[in-house]
Amino acid sequence: MNRQTKNLTAIGMLCALAYAATAVGRIPLVLFLKYDPKDIVIALGGLILGPLASCSIALVVSLAEMFTISETGVLGLFMNVASSCSFACTAALVYQRRRTFLGAAAGLLCGWLCMVLVMLLWNYFIAPIYMGYPREAVVELLIPVFLPFNVIKGGLNAAATLLLYRPVLAAWSAAPHE
Numbered sequence: 001m002n003r004q005t006k007n008l009t010a011i012g013m014l015c016a017l018a019y020a021a022t023a024v025g026r027i028p029l030v031l032f033l034k035y036d037p038k039d040i041v042i043a044l045g046g047l048i049l050g051p052l053a054s055c056s057i058a059l060v061v062s063l064a065e066m067f068t069i070s071e072t073g074v075l076g077l078f079m080n081v082a083s084s085c086s087f088a089c090t091a092a093l094v095y096q097r098r099r100t101f102l103g104a105a106a107g108l109l110c111g112w113l114c115m116v117l118v119m120l121l122w123n124y125f126i127a128p129i130y131m132g133y134p135r136e137a138v139v140e141l142l143i144p145v146f147l148p149f150n151v152i153k154g155g156l157n158a159a160a161t162l163l164l165y166r167p168v169l170a171a172w173s174a175a176p177h178e
Helices: 003-025 038-049 051-068 073-097 101-131 135-174
Strands: 027-030 033-035
Touching: 003 038, 003 051, 027 135, 033 135, 038 051, 038 073, 038 101, 038 135, 051 073, 073 101, 073 135, 101 135
Parallel strands: none
Antiparallel strands: 027 033
């Protein structure tokens, strides 16, 4: 199997795994906000295959989620893609410059920070439409609700990805390459 076919197959498998993590691992936290561990899989895919792979996985999984288990439609799709890509693509971009454990940790930390900031901005613009609240009401929720949710979500995803990074990378490296 050539490298391109292997990578495409890996992306497909990671899409299925990330979708399963979303479908099975959703935990409601506050309001309509639910934690799911799909970003762990998406970030691992980005660390192994690069930022374009993590973006592709995020898009495919969010699209599948929109048509099956999501209750939030197209706006939820955009929010999911923005959240997953800001976390996983940033982590993969930073990691590409320094392919070490510390590089992965730095990338995941940058991805976590980027996701928190991006989601605060997106929640400011999109949540009033999404929730049917006036913008002033959403602004009042940004710091006490959206900020802690995204800090917790990003922290859990970064920590779990970092724990899985070495074993997944070792398994990927041990697989035959052509």
